[in-house]
Amino acid sequence: MKGLKWYDKLMFFANSVAAVLLLLSYLLPFVSPSKFTLLSVLSLGVPILIIINILFLVYWLLKVKRQLLLSFIVLLLGYSYVFSLYKFTSSKKIEDSGNFKVMNYNVRLFNLYDWLPNENVASDIKQFVDTTQPDVLCIQEYKNHEDFSLPDYYKHEELTDAGLKVGQVIYSKFPIVDAGSVDFKDTANNAIYVDIKKGSDTLRVYNIHLQSSKINPEVEELQKESSEHLFNKVEETFLTQEMQVKQFLAHKAKCTYKTVISGDLNNTAYSYIYSQLKGEAVDAFDEAGNGFGKTYNLKFFPLRIDFIFADPSISVNGFKTYSDTKLSDHFPIEATLKI
Structure with missing residues (x-):
């Protein structure tokens, strides 16, 4: 945090909260609502958390700050989440008489x-x-x-x-x-x-x-x-x-x-x-x-x-x-x- 201006420190704090919440969301498929309801509610906000962490990553990248590693690592750990939000490949289309x-x-x-x-x-x-x-x-x-x-x-x-x-x-x-x-x-x-x-x-x-x-x-x-x-x-x-x-x-x-x-x-x-x-x-x-x-x-x-x-x-x-x-x-x- 040294060398960061006050508003960047505030940004990094917000970044940390978003990163931790996204990290916690990786547990969602394995924790039933009856055991941890608060965590299950988080599933509704996962798309927003992914987008927010990508924006933070871009923000720190443009400023050439090592704080970019936080969102980068969290997004990397959940790469399957990121790619399930948006499929970059074109739609598959296979013609077959059995379709x-x-x-x-x-x-x-x-x-x-x-x-x-x-x-x-x-x-x-x-x-x-x-x-x-x-x-x-x-x-x-x-x-x-x-x-x-x-x-x-x-x-x-x-x-x-x-x-x-x-x-x-x-x-x-x-x-x-x-x-x-x-x-x-x-x-x-x-x-x-x-x-x-x-x-x-x-x-x-x-x-x-x-x-x-x-x-x-x-x-x-x-x-x-x-x-x-x-x-x-x-x-x-x-x-x-x-x-x-x-x-x-x-x-x-x-x-x-x-x-x-x-x-x-x-x-x-x-x-x-x-x-x-x-x-x-x-x-x-x-x-x-x-x-x-x-x-x-x-x-x-x-x-x-x-x-x-x-x-x-x-x-x-x-x-x-x-x-x-x-x-x-x-x-x-x-x-x-x-x-």
Whole structure:
């Protein structure tokens, strides 16, 4: 610290705090929320911590100061974190006759409460699906709507909310030979599944929607909430998600087929929840995506909370985020797979 001016000492103190927090976040995949809730909440801020540490690194580099080593070493130790935030490679795209496309989309009830100034969201989403033609489509926050019909697909739905009759649905161009659900306790969230027949193979596809904190992430709305109230909401959500994932994995363990897990986790790729759910599977974005992979339409923040995980024996030959499709608060994602 010798030779630093007072404002640089202040900068280095802030740098140290950001570096320590990022270092602590490396433990997130291994520590369950039920054991250390405060640490698990940190998962939401990891993208910001990575960006802040990169900015500090650039700051000290431009000033030619050895303080750059702090963020450099911390970022180096977590290089997999840094590169999971932004994929610098171009999207993988392998053409193969055995390819099939799995799409995930949280449609936010087809704009039931007029969040968007668009009265034709359901029909616009139908047109989008008709154009992209996914072979399997997993939808969260689904509600039956007269303007959304896919007659060329087999369908399995589970509407869990007794009042609104909303839930999850899976559409498949391949025949569905079995279907069911994993009903989470004390919540309208759940996971559903279909066993589909593709040629001589049977594949299980899960559509999972984990508990939401129901916090409006826009800055203007966050400022209205007390920090204690926000923390309590997130804490309760993560504990509920942990129980939901345990219940889901117990169900999945009984499956003898190759599996694809698609859904809205309401959590990030830096969390214990993500780590447990992914297991040995392949994150399709990590394998074939590029850029930030942002799936939630939040200003100035690259939040990726929607995922497609493929069994290790399934090839991921492509991945796409439809970030121009602004018909919900989520963006649809699509993985090109081959058994």
